[in-house]
Amino acid sequence: MHEARFYISEKEGKVRCTLCPHECLVAEGKHGSCKVRLNQDGKLFSEVYGRIAALNLDPIEKKPLYHFFPGQQILSVGTAGCNLHCLFCQNDSLSQHGVDENRHSITTDPAALMRKALAVPGNIGIAYTYNEPFVFYEFMADCARQAHQAGLRNVVVSNGYLNPAPLQELLPLIDAFNIDLKAFSDDFYRRQTGGRLQPVLESLQIIAEAKKHLEITNLVIPTLNDSAEEFESMVQWIAEKLGKAVPLHLSRYFPAYRLSLPPTPSVLLEKFYRIARGYLDFVYLGNVSDDTRSATYCPNCLAPLITRHRYETNLNRLTPDGKCADCGYPVPVVLN
Ligand code: SF4
Known part of the structure; x- marks a missing residue:
């Protein structure tokens, strides 16, 4: 240990x-x-230092990150445990168990993981994901340090529930974050996750102020966080505090773990998409088959710059230096 x-x-x-x-x-x-x-x-x-419970080469779009090396692949690693206990957890087999309850974990160390990451052709780096990476902070930080030395990128997919000091210390090691903003209500956080809203908002602001690449995911759950007023307050807050260029992924909920509510209706996702587009430049629907609402459009001339079909990504009208091929508008996409 x-x-x-x-x-x-x-x-x-x-x-x-x-x-x-x-x-x-x-x-x-x-x-x-x-x-x-x-x-x-x-x-x-x-107990999870070097105890990997999941390891896969994933499309970066699966994190989801749509504006960070689009169309590329990343070695994705997870362990066990989570500091939130969301009743709707979509990955509870890893996150809601301790290391001894996870019979599939393998023991490794940062150097061995790095050798693996470097041996995969076309891999851009390491994504710390699947369960909550902040609960394996020490392992993640040691891996991330070695990854940077080896010229690889580090990506964190997280609930954002971390104290400011460890987050500040981690920032230089991480290139991109996808943070879950599960609702814009402290009551929701307390009842449904066992956490609180304010620390997540503070983490988002710290990441944005550090000018790290940031994307946000919001899982839309019928009856629990489907208030249009609350949602509009959330996207307004994102635009004002983080910037309107921060991509927002609206994800469809499916019954999982301890929640058996029916899946999010498409009409609700489409309504939230329209509300969010009123404030933010880049909004996407996830967990649904909707190529129109998973494309990246130029905020200036609305040309479809990047189109996506499942995990196939086509950068058809984005120039190699990240501009709209039609009007020249610079688009915030990290390409290299
Ligand atoms: S305070 Fe520490 S021990 Fe408690 S849930 Fe958070 S990371 Fe785990």
Whole structure:
């Protein structure tokens, strides 16, 4: 096991983890709420350092990232555990279990993972994803450091539930983020995820202020976060605080984990798409077959710059230096 960072010793052998806003007080022999940080003899350990539970070469669009090396592939890695406990979790087999409950995990180290990443032809880097990467912070940071030294990119797909100090420290190592903004209501966060809204908003602002590549995903769930007024407040906040060029992915919910509500109706997604387009330059529908609403349009002349069909990406009207081929408008897409 690898000693964790970001904790302080308390009375009676307890430790307080300060990695995420839960700030769990962990008694000896116990885990924090994420199930993968363990107090052993008054020290906090990460049980998921080098314990990979999922490893795949994925299209970058699957993260989803649409404005970061479009059409390329990235080696994607995940472990076990999560600091949120969303009732609708779409990846609960990894995220809602500790490392010992995950029979498929393999043990590795950053150097071995790097050799694998470099051996894959056409791979642009490493995506830390599947479960919540912040709960394997130490492993992610060590891998990301080596990846940069090897000329690879690092991508984080996260719920954004991290304290500011560890996030600030991580920023130089990460090239692109996709952060879930699950709703624009603290009540939703408390009831449905066990977290709070404000720390996620703060993480988004820290990432945007650092000028890191940022995209946002919002899973639209019928009856739980389908208020048009609340949604409009959210996209207005994104435009004002983060910028209207931040891509927003509206994702269709399907029944999963502890939630059995029916899937999001297409008409609701289309309505939210229209609302979001009133504030943001780049809005996409995900988890649906809708080529029209998964294309990137020029904000100036509306030419379709990048078209997508499932995971096939066509940069037909985007110039190699990232401009609209029709009107020359510079589009915020990272191409190299
Ligand atoms: S990272 Fe885990 S142990 Fe640490 S505060 Fe968050 S939930 Fe608790």
